Amino acid sequence: MSNDIRTVVVIGCGVIGMGWAVLFLSQGLKVIITDPAEGAEARFEQYLQDAWPLIAAPEEFDSLSKNYDFVHDVGPRLKEADFVQENGPERVDWKTELFETLDKHTRKGVVIASSSSGLPSSKFVGRCQTDPSRVLIGHPFNPPHLIPLVEVVPHPGTSQTSIQTALGFYRSLGKKPILLRQEIPGFVSNRLQAAINNEAYSLISRGIVSAEDLDAAVTSGPGLRWALTGPIATNALGGGGGPEGFGNRIERLGSAIRGWEEDMLKHRFDWNQESLATLQDQAKKSLQDVDWPNMVAERDAVLLKLLNVKSDAPSMAWIV
Amino acid sequence: MSNDIRTVVVIGCGVIGMGWAVLFLSQGLKVIITDPAEGAEARFEQYLQDAWPLIAAPEEFDSLSKNYDFVHDVGPRLKEADFVQENGPERVDWKTELFETLDKHTRKGVVIASSSSGLPSSKFVGRCQTDPSRVLIGHPFNPPHLIPLVEVVPHPGTSQTSIQTALGFYRSLGKKPILLRQEIPGFVSNRLQAAINNEAYSLISRGIVSAEDLDAAVTSGPGLRWALTGPIATNALGGGGGPEGFGNRIERLGSAIRGWEEDMLKHRFDWNQESLATLQDQAKKSLQDVDWPNMVAERDAVLLKLLNVKSDAPSMAWIV
Ligand SMILES: NC(=O)c1ccc[n+]([C@@H]2O[C@H](COP(=O)([O-])OP(=O)(O)OC[C@H]3O[C@@H](n4cnc5c(N)ncnc54)[C@H](O)[C@@H]3O)[C@@H](O)[C@H]2O)c1
Ligand SMILES: NC(=O)c1ccc[n+]([C@@H]2O[C@H](COP(=O)([O-])OP(=O)(O)OC[C@H]3O[C@@H](n4cnc5c(N)ncnc54)[C@H](O)[C@@H]3O)[C@@H](O)[C@H]2O)c1
Numbered sequence: 338m339s340n341d342i343r344t345v346v347v348i349g350c351g352v353i354g355m356g357w358a359v360l361f362l363s364q365g366l367k368v369i370i371t372d373p374a375e376g377a378e379a380r381f382e383q384y385l386q387d388a389w390p391l392i393a394a395p396e397e398f399d400s401l402s403k404n405y406d407f408v409h410d411v412g413p414r415l416k417e418a419d420f421v422q423e424n425g426p427e428r429v430d431w432k433t434e435l436f437e438t439l440d441k442h443t444r445k446g447v448v449i450a451s452s453s454s455g456l457p458s459s460k461f462v463g464r465c466q467t468d469p470s471r472v473l474i475g476h477p478f479n480p481p482h483l484i485p486l487v488e489v490v491p492h493p494g495t496s497q498t499s500i501q502t503a504l505g506f507y508r509s510l511g512k513k514p515i516l517l518r519q520e521i522p523g524f525v526s527n528r529l530q531a532a533i534n535n536e537a538y539s540l541i542s543r544g545i546v547s548a549e550d551l552d553a554a555v556t557s558g559p560g561l562r563w564a565l566t567g568p569i570a571t572n573a574l575g576g577g578g579g580p581e582g583f584g585n586r587i588e589r590l591g592s593a594i595r596g597w598e599e600d601m602l603k604h605r606f607d608w609n610q611e612s613l614a615t616l617q618d619q620a621k622k623s624l625q626d627v628d629w630p631n632m633v634a635e636r637d638a639v640l641l642k643l644l645n646v647k648s649d650a651p652s653m654a655w656i657v
Numbered sequence: 658m659s660n661d662i663r664t665v666v667v668i669g670c671g672v673i674g675m676g677w678a679v680l681f682l683s684q685g686l687k688v689i690i691t692d693p694a695e696g697a698e699a700r701f702e703q704y705l706q707d708a709w710p711l712i713a714a715p716e717e718f719d720s721l722s723k724n725y726d727f728v729h730d731v732g733p734r735l736k737e738a739d740f741v742q743e744n745g746p747e748r749v750d751w752k753t754e755l756f757e758t759l760d761k762h763t764r765k766g767v768v769i770a771s772s773s774s775g776l777p778s779s780k781f782v783g784r785c786q787t788d789p790s791r792v793l794i795g796h797p798f799n800p801p802h803l804i805p806l807v808e809v810v811p812h813p814g815t816s817q818t819s820i821q822t823a824l825g826f827y828r829s830l831g832k833k834p835i836l837l838r839q840e841i842p843g844f845v846s847n848r849l850q851a852a853i854n855n856e857a858y859s860l861i862s863r864g865i866v867s868a869e870d871l872d873a874a875v876t877s878g879p880g881l882r883w884a885l886t887g888p889i890a891t892n893a894l895g896g897g898g899g900p901e902g903f904g905n906r907i908e909r910l911g912s913a914i915r916g917w918e919e920d921m922l923k924h925r926f927d928w929n930q931e932s933l934a935t936l937q938d939q940a941k942k943s944l945q946d947v948d949w950p951n952m953v954a955e956r957d958a959v960l961l962k963l964l965n966v967k968s969d970a971p972s973m974a975w976i977v
């Protein structure tokens with residue numbers, strides 16, 4: 338099916354919708370976009386110009402980047418959609434109503450994906466009368482045109498065909514989709530982030546390290562490895578590599594790790610007023626010298642180089 | 658003091674000691690190494706040849722790389738040390754005895770650092786009669802000549818002067834030292850790793866995602882960002898950047914995050930036999946196609962390029 342996807346409808350063109358739309362256009366797709374916000378279309382035009390050179394050839398700008406319609410009323414255009422990517426407000430009532438409409442007016446079999454980062458789709462398919470089995474979550478990472486990860490999260494009634502179509506479509510765009518076999522709060526990547534953040538907040542609010550040193554403990558240490566090898570592969574390497582590497586590490590370090598876990602559990606960040614105040618104060622101090630206006634552009638530039646470095650290592654296919 | 662450090666004694670020349678020794682030599686230091694293991698000296702010679710081109714100019718190999726003595730009995734040479742880096746077995750009794758000797762025979766004020774990744778130094782300074790205040794942990798990350806992070810962990814009796822000397826010395830080598838203000842189990846970076854690993858183990862053993870997809874959820878998502886911005890800076894960017902970015906994110910997402918945390922707590926990886934068996938089985942499956950013999954060299958090559966990419970962005974001084 339993903340070969341047949343030529344036209345994508347993008348609902349909501351804020352931070353996430355803009356990123357998706359640029360990506361779709363750069364891949365030669367036709368895009369129909371809707372967003373009622375004042376100035377949304379102009380903002381998207383600007384975004385397109387800024388983001389294009391990061392992910393596509395400048396000489397293709399004229400031929401590909403204009404292949405979109407920014408519409409007020411998307412209803413009559415839904416029949417054209419081969420795939421829908423929804424990026425509106427994160428509200429159950431809003432998504433429930435919208436998905437009822439999307440389900441009613443799109444063609445049979447067309448997958449309807451929500452970018453939702455928290456709400457599982459079972460919460461908002463309740464009024465889909467035609468075919469809720471083609472609804473699922475396609476959760477991107479900001480910015481969606483740069484970060485490869487997309488979490489595909491089916492609800493209990495999502496069909497295998499829809500799952501495979503979504504995985505195939507995202508892959509065809511150069512994305513790295515992963516599949517959750519079950520809906521869970523926070524999906525995978527936000528849970529992993531929450532896990533590390535809780536311990537980070539605790540260490541900072543307890544005064545063990547400065548916020549600056551905490552960040553350095555990641556960016557100059559394990560963060561460098563996590564850009565290349567995930568937790569499991571990193572553990573396996575720490576255990577000497579090979580098929581037994583992971584098991585060896587667990588065997589050698591398991592009991593020490595359980596001791597650290599006990600201590601971490603005892604000192605979990607508790608979100609109380611005082612801890613939060615200390616944390617926020619420390620975070621502000623740590624970041625006070627950041628040149629914010631230039632920072633995101635610079636981060637994106639380094640990120641792109643990092644992605645190129647990774648793709649330059651073809652024999653590291655195990656590095657995703 | 659770090660300007661005066663010309664000679665470093667390296668005790669234990671295994672995985673970690675070899676990395677330190679290469680780094681010290683590449684920075685023009687004289688190194689005195691001891692390790693009783695059969696073949697240790699020959700292994701180090703080979704390691705030196707392999708690692709040198711990664712961190713130092715080939716034309717300096719002849720002038721700098723031979724500036725070491727590999728000795729059987731380090732006792733009589735301890736007087737020459739301006740700094741000691743210990744990398745022997747992770748055993749309290751062994752380190753206690755060794756540190757008594759090191760403390761007795763090194764010159765006054767010379768800092769004695771242990772690479773220990775778990776044992777805080779208060780556990781093994783008990784027999785230091787001369788001056789335990791110059792003992793501390795200098796915990797590197799493997800491989801120490803490539804990964805910048807060094808965790809400096811004083812024990813309650815460590816002097817400010819020793820702490821500053823160690824921080825200055827590691828910085829002068831191009832390392833990124835961070836300071837823990839207090840001994841805690843697992844120090845900072847191993848705790849952060851344990852936090853993410855526990856959730857990873859849980860998600861895999863519960864069958865929510867494959868081990869391969871779990872790794873991709875990091876390397877294609879947050880891991881890419883953690884190589885550049887730590888948890889706090891990443892949160893601040895997620896909150897729109899600026900001095901209020903961190904607080905904004907907490908305000909907007911705090912309650913959702915607490916919900917995820919509750920669910921994670923409920924499903925913590927419990928280390929029981931069955932969960933462990935599933936986890937190890939999944940890890941093996943995920944890594945079965947890895948070309949282990951070439952993998953570490955390739956990972957190191959990509960890691961170096963990543964470090965270069967980061968150092969090529971001078972205006973991102975906030976990225977450490
Ligand atoms: N910001 C992130 O980092 C991030 C990451 C991954 C997923 N998400 C998810 O993506 C979705 C969008 O988030 P965002 O950050 O882009 O929010 P945003 O507020 O920047 O964008 C939402 C857009 O939806 C528009 N909208 C409102 N009503 C609409 C309607 N009836 N039809 C079409 N558009 C409408 C708004 O005008 C706005 O432009 C949310 O579900 C969010 O959870 C966000
Ligand atoms: N491997 C890692 O990833 C890592 C990371 C950071 C810190 N560390 C810490 O570094 C230290 C060394 O770990 P490693 O992984 O290099 O272990 P290793 O087993 O590879 O090396 C230890 C070396 O110490 C030598 N040794 C034994 N008795 C000695 C003696 N009396 N005098 C001198 N040397 C002696 C051994 O022969 C061996 O070569 C440990 O404290 C460990 O916790 C390890």
